Amino acid sequence: MAKLVQSKIAYGGDYNPEQWPRDVWDEDVRMFELANIDIATVGVFSWVKYQPNEETYTFEWMDEVLNYLSNHGIRASLATGTAAHPAWMAKKYPDILRVDFTGRKHTFGQRHNSCPNSPTYRKFSAALAEKLAERYKDHPALAVWHISNEYGGACYCENCAREFRVWLEGRYHTIDRLNEVWNTSFWGHTFTHWDEVVPPNLLSEHMSELQPTKTAFQGISLDYSRFMSDSMLACYRLEYDAIRKHTPDIPITTNLMGTFKPLDYFEWAKHMDIVSWDNYPSYDTPPYQVAFRHDLMRGLKHGQSFMLMEQTPSQQNWQPYNSLKRPGVMRLQSYQAVAHGADTVMFFQLRRSRGACEKFHGAVIEHVGHEHTRVFQEVAQLGHELKQLGHQLLEARTLARVGILFDWANWWAVEYSSGPSVDLKYVNEVTKYYEALYSEHIAVDVIGKETDFSQYDIVIAPVLYIVSGQDAAKIRKYVKNGGKFITTFFSGIVDEHDLVHLGGYPGPLRDVLGIWSEEIDALPPNKHNQIVISHADGRLQGSYDCFMLYDRIHCEGAEVLAVYGQDFYRGEPVLTRNHFGQGIAYYVASSPDDRFLRDFLRSICAESGVESLIEASDHVESTIRQKDGQAYLMVLNHSSDPQVVRPLVGQGMDVLTGTFLGGSFVAEPYGVYILRLENS
Known part of the structure; x- marks a missing residue:
């Protein structure tokens, strides 16, 4: 190009x-x-x-x-x-x-x-x-x-309706296959000819102008x-x-x-x-x-x-x-x-x-x-x-050993889903995990399903609702070959057509995760539960709050690291770890608080030898970029107050000022520093 x-x-x-x-x-x-x-x-x-x-x-x-x-x-x-x-x-x-x-x-x-x-x-x-x-x-x-x-x-419009039918025929080939993937036997929606298909909007499948994602047929709206x-x-x-x-x-x-x-x-x-x-x-x-x-x-x-x-x-x-x-x-x-x-x-x-x-x-x-x-x-x-x-x-190039998965079709499907909670927002859940790593000054790549997972020590896939057979095979290979994989509640629920994987959640990821999810509880914002650490492991200790959705899971070989603290499923697993091949897969069964995510991800990164770039407050951001063998540490203070920063990956000259920065230094309000690292 x-x-x-x-x-x-x-x-x-x-x-x-x-x-x-x-x-x-x-x-x-x-x-x-x-x-x-x-x-x-x-x-x-x-x-x-x-x-x-x-x-x-x-x-x-x-x-x-x-x-x-x-x-x-x-x-x-x-x-x-x-x-x-x-x-x-x-x-x-x-x-x-x-x-x-x-x-x-x-x-x-x-x-x-x-x-x-x-x-x-x-x-x-x-x-x-x-x-x-x-x-x-x-x-x-x-x-x-x-x-x-x-x-x-x-x-x-009619242009779009006509071309949608052409697009569908190219994708599914037969009307019978279309009916199968859209599960049209539900509510008597079976189509007998292509020209019966209409776009899903407020005049057809969607139920509310105020809630445009509320649709009777998720498969139609997803397509x-x-x-x-x-x-x-x-x-x-x-x-x-x-x-x-x-x-x-x-x-x-x-x-x-x-x-x-x-x-x-x-x-x-x-x-x-x-x-x-x-x-x-x-x-x-x-x-x-x-x-x-x-x-x-x-x-x-x-x-x-x-x-x-x-x-x-x-x-x-x-x-x-x-x-x-x-x-x-x-x-x-x-x-x-x-x-x-x-x-x-x-x-x-x-x-x-x-x-x-x-x-x-x-x-x-x-x-x-x-x-x-x-x-x-x-x-x-x-x-x-x-x-x-x-x-x-x-x-x-940015140097990162952690990848966070983001997928548009998954986003659409999660928020077209008729439950389990109106509060479930895909971007929010993904960025919660990103924020925890950002606050720990750990470099991250945001990746897609076609990205090569093998370049990362850790791959995190929050709310991976859609898991196709191809997706499952890729994740299975990554973990089997030594990768650490983290996923969460409401994952492995459906295939690429929004059809539920029968036989128990998380569908084709059951063997990798070593669990079976029986039920998903949904509670309003004023209700919450606890993640109680039952297995002393790294930096995790005590209890943390969790919110919104709560999987009731059974272990099928996975090790229980934490359990719920209350409700009728008190004592049941909420955090598990499963050894699969040479790698490890983790399952987080609820939406945890920020403190849990920082402790949990810090622990996983430490086990993998993934280190923070700097030691500083949450107000300070850091990245590392490399070109022709030379690394540059960039430090940005997003606060209106000075912040103490201690680089952990080396020292070097600030290319903006010509000042050598070794050991700790004070970042000025809204200050920017680009350290050309020695011996990189």
């Missing part, structure tokens, strides 16, 4: 010069140079400007933009503009308009309002992408292609989620293929959105030359959640560096409380992205727009229009540091 050619971490963001007169361009470039900005994303929502009517294309304005950028040493992330179709297109070809979950057909407005299965949308979007590639394939400003923007927006993700991916791939024909050496991407539920990003990443994503934490988002999403984006392409395509330099415009980033936080969050694998630092936006819903979204250049602002001065400082940092961290 094509790679982004760069000599330093690219620095810039979204730019809309077509909205401003030429004298403003001159002022913008002057300020870009002050801030060492060297890349600009252009043309993101420019479809109607590119194509004012069906017969006419107007590229002269973009010629001027790209020439201007190139003449000033600024490269372009050139967007295809297809995230918002023109009004004339909606008027002339209404098949392009989406039908939403409630069954309402939209009119022209907002963005992401196109049906992904509209022949009109697919024809015109691919045609525009190809014309852009033909015109700009040799332009010196072109650095990367940016297809559409933040794909999303499910559709339930529609797969289909809709594939449908949008097909639109992306049409543009990708049109561009690739003309620019085989220019990387192509589209900006993802972290844990965006509707799209299976592991599948999307297979068709992206480089992953890019938009990071917009709330004012109160814990840093570990941001770190998790960065690691997920890196994990989409098996540890490859990614692009931070968007973040705000100051504030966002759509949240209930659009608070400012405090001085130092923008810099800190930018380096957090770099610490987890970003090879670009980019903003939305470079200049604030004058009108519409994003006019109060933060920008490098504020409405006042000059460089004498706090935000611009911080941006310029960071630009200077990134120039100084040069190529040292480009394409550096």
Whole structure:
């Protein structure tokens, strides 16, 4: 695949010069140079400007933009503009308009309002992408292609209904097989012809607009989620293929959105030359959640560096409380992205727009229009540091011996499930385990089901509800060959079609885990139980609280490490360990408190020789990246107070300040340190 050619971490963001007169361009470039900005994303929502009517294309304005950028040493992330179709297109070809979950057909407005299965949308979007590639394939400003923007927006129209049937026939081949995997004998849902199948929305299988995941047939809704993700991916791939024909050496991407539920990003990443994503934490988002999403984006392409395509330099415009980033936080969050694998630092936006819903979204250049602002001065400082940092961290790999499994189909299926608890949220359970390791300063990769497990000492798979035969075989091989595997309650329940594994939970993982789960109790938030340690083991001792779901399990060879502390299943196993082949598999039968997870995972890591990178408080984050045999320890203080840090993996020079840091040091409020480790 094509790679982004760069000599330093690219620095810039979204730019809309077509909205401003030429004298403003001159002022913008002057300020870009002050801030060492060297890349600009252009043309993101420019479809109607590119194509004012069906017969006419107007590229002269973009010629001027790209020439201007190139003449000033600024490269372009050139967007295809297809995230918002023109009004004339909606008027002339209404098949392009989406039908939403409630069954309402939209009119022209907002963005992401196109049906992904509209022949009109697919024809015109691919045609525009190809014309852009033909015109700009040799332009010196072109650095990367940016297809559409933040794909999303499910559709339930007749186009989608028709294509869903085609997709199903390709997947299941016969109507009898479809009826089998959807268990349609329930409620008399048996289909006799393909054209009887309709999309599952509020008019068919779904029961509540307020609870959109409440569906009568989980298998149907699960397949529609797969289909809709594939449908949008097909639109992306049409543009990708049109561009690739003309620019085989220019990387192509589209900006993802972290844990965006509707799209299976592991599948999307297979068709992206480089992953890019938009990071917009709330004012109160814990840093570990941001770190998790960065690691997920890196994990989409098996540890490859990614692009931070968007973040705000100051504030966002759509949240209930659009608070400012405090001085130092923008810099800190930018380096957090770099610490987890970003090879670009980019903003939305470079200049604030004058009108519409994003006019109060933060920008490098504020409405006042000059460089004498706090935000611009911080941006310029960071630009200077990134120039100084040069190529040292480009394409550096993160070193991790622990992998946490994340899977979109599993996410969809867990939350389509008709029970056992409305409080069960897949991302929450996964990030609980991530947070425990993050707090212990242990490096983690977020991985998919297709990742090679053998590179990890420990693989953690919380709430692994879907376990196919292939999944089970992979886990069995990993543990048998010496891996440590941790999974939890509500795992091994169903196959890939959401059909329950008969014969007892956790289905095909029973032999690996050495347990059988008989029942699952669900209690409201004000009720809880205890995990009482019954086998002194490592750092686990005493008792801990557990919540929400409670498996009643029986051991079939597994060793009991802890039992429940109360209720009628008091004394029954809640934490087990099973030796399988050369490895070990653990089962956590309830949702434990944070203290348990830290003690438990610290113990497992210690047994495996997986060490913390630093000794510091929870406010401090650390990662380690390696390039050409040289390791870099990155330390970030997310607190407004100084924090004492003691590196545990070595000492070295801070490449940002030239200061040697050996032994303990004090990290300043919102401070960032990049230690080039000795003898690495």
